[in-house]
Amino acid sequence: MSQLEPSFESQLQLVVATRNQGKVAEIERILSEVGASIQLRSVAEFDLGDVEETGDSFEANALLKAETIARATGLPALADDSGLAVDALGGKPGIYSARWAGEHGNDSANIAKLLGELAAVPEGQRRACFVAVVAVALPSGAHILARGEIAGQIRFQSEGLKGFGYDPIFQPEGDTRTFGQMRPEEKDAISHRARALLELAPKIGPFISGR
Secondary structure (H helix, E strand, O other), X not given: OOOOOOOOOOOEEEEEOOOOHHHHHHHHHHHHHOOOOEEEEEHHHXXXXXXXXXXXXXXXXXXXXXXXXXXXXXOOEEEEEEEEEEHHHOOOEHHHHXXXXXXXXXXXXXXXHHHHHOOOOOOOOOEEEEEEEEEEEOOOOOEEEEEEEEEEEEOOOOOOOOOOOOHHHEEEOOOOOOHXXXXXXXXXXXXXXXXXXXXXXXXXXXXXXXX
16 A cells, blocks of 8 residues: 555544435535545444434434444444425425335335325425435534535426435426436535535534544
8 A cells, every 4th residue: 555545544534324325425425526535434334223313303313313323433423314395295204204104215105105295286386495414423422513405396206216315306496307317416516415515524524633
């Protein structure tokens, strides 16, 4: 190994508190785009159970997950809590987005349930907002967090095979395509998670290194 190449041990390490590989890849792309030199490690590398999301807000759940994983691994941890808030449903599914249909992470079932509940809602009244809160916590309990949002509307049917979650039915404001039809780098440029991460990214290195 070249002396100029940092070893795994010498790099700043950050455990990403999710088993959603689409989300891990998205976080890695966004942090690399802003030059954050951080070794991301998946929580799947550790023998840990899922953190129950008992918070009553995106902020509370993101922080709960980050703090729990940081304490359990002894390493800084990054977690996000994100979801879709639909105006016609009074802001639902909100913090329950990932388990809206009952089973956590069942994207097709969640989409089917949401489209069913919006079946009678006409175009022009299908406004929604994607929200993401990203938290980084140290084993000591110290933390930083940021929130990102993007407005748009819900399509009547899924369009596109890219992304994950509700991406195939969410059309961001100012575009004619859904997130599911966009290339990853196009979504990264405007997404709710990207906006939160881009705000947090310059702070992560100094925060976890104690500078």
